[in-house]
Amino acid sequence: MNAIERSIQSAKPLWGVLGLLAVWWLVWKIKVADPVLLPSPQATMFSLWSGMTDGSLWHDFVATVRLTTVSFLLAAVIAIPLGIFLGSSVPLYRSVEFIIDFFRSTPASALFPLFLVLFGTGDLSKILVTAFGAGLVILFNVAYGVMNARQTRLLAAKVMGANKLQTLRDVMFWESLPQTFIGLRNGISLALVIVIVAEMFIGSTEGLGHRLVEAQMLFRMPEMYAAIFAAGALGYGLNWSSVMIEKRIVHWGGK
């Protein structure tokens, strides 16, 4: 395989993107859809570019990243130790399983009013409701990871004389890591969803969610499309980074 062939190979994902842009441009060009509702790809890309460089979109982008990250970290810091603790005793986990599953199945958006009443309309409400939703997903995965730890490994630690705490720290924690990362990846995606919805509906002055709603109300379609793409890029980026971090840390995964 020579260099040109290789660069064609690695450019494969781009083909789909180019195809989509071409279809979009064609649809816009022959005016199938109302041009006000569907602006041209150029206009949208320009809006994305200018919004990022003049700072308006960038500012909202950063605000969303900040909220998502803070909420996610809060969720992880609480859910990982708690998940290990609950998962290390199957009867204990069974006794709280219903509560976890119930609130895990409750749409976080249904909790907005409650959190608004409890914590006001500031960022605190958004952070807490997001951490709650993401934390449950992480908690559930960590606990399952611990409960499904390889029996032989636990026995090996036991026969080597590890006490309960050492087994938890040296074996169960590591055994649960692959499943923990599944939880973290789902958790961060969910955190982004909740943050954007919260920015739309919980009195916000910044953030991608707020920007989307504003663009919609003012009928600034290129700006709205730009914000959607920014949100998509953010979600993709977060997912990609967690996969990369997972590969580094859980190097033994699937081997």
Added chain:
Amino acid sequence: MALKLAKPEPPMAPPPEDSRGRNPELEERLRWFPPNTHITIRGLDKAFGDTTIYEGFDLNIPRGKITSVFGPNGCGKSTLINMISGLIPYDGGEILFDGKSLSETHISYVFQNYREALFPWMRAIDNIHYPLKLMGVPAAERKRRVDALIESFDVPIDFNAYPYQLSGGQMQTICIMRALVVDPEVLFLDEPFSALDYEMTLLMRDRLQKIFQERGTTMMMVSHNLEDAVWLADHILLLTRKPTRIADMVAFEADRPRTATTVSDPEFVRVQKHCLEIFLKEASVR
């Protein structure tokens, strides 16, 4: 009938005899400490649900010897060494190591499934260090002991690799080294070679014999392969079908080090044949 005994003292000076020349105290001690015995098992009971595996099972495991355990599928070989090594509980009876309980005894265990027994998040070398860390051995002393063990094993393994980067035989070698590094009083092995190819098995059993000759560690090994069982053993414990009893305890006294050609030795052939006959009798459907 499992009688609960205070831990008896090992026999020292013979206590006074009674009028009829009998000595109940000595008899009781000898019951627990037959000469040259390391592990005494008395009145052991074990059932899984309605299935009785062991009932009133008695066994002496000799000190400083290798005892192979051989018997029909599912007769309870793993169950036996798992109970002795404390991996699973038993329903009744007593197991003592030189009169000590398990918690007062340093034991090690080599699992059949080496892939699931090693910690893949640690390098091979750290896997070997781990039990010493648990024992609180200082780093310098740990390194000295691990280095000495690596030297004596003399196998070409990259000890800085992660377990999943090693071959099956190399992984099982790491497991055996991890078990030996703590210098256990007893080493248990459950089918340690069953996932290895023939060449690796020959190498592994040779290394085990070498360590055994250097240290004289009491070993108890379950094997599905009669050749391995006899080759390594001083005694072969043959078990019956469930409910499990001792079919025979066969001695194999060939000199060590035994070599690849030991298997064609007439004594080896005789012992293996004898074991096979008993096994076939016990394994056949009644």
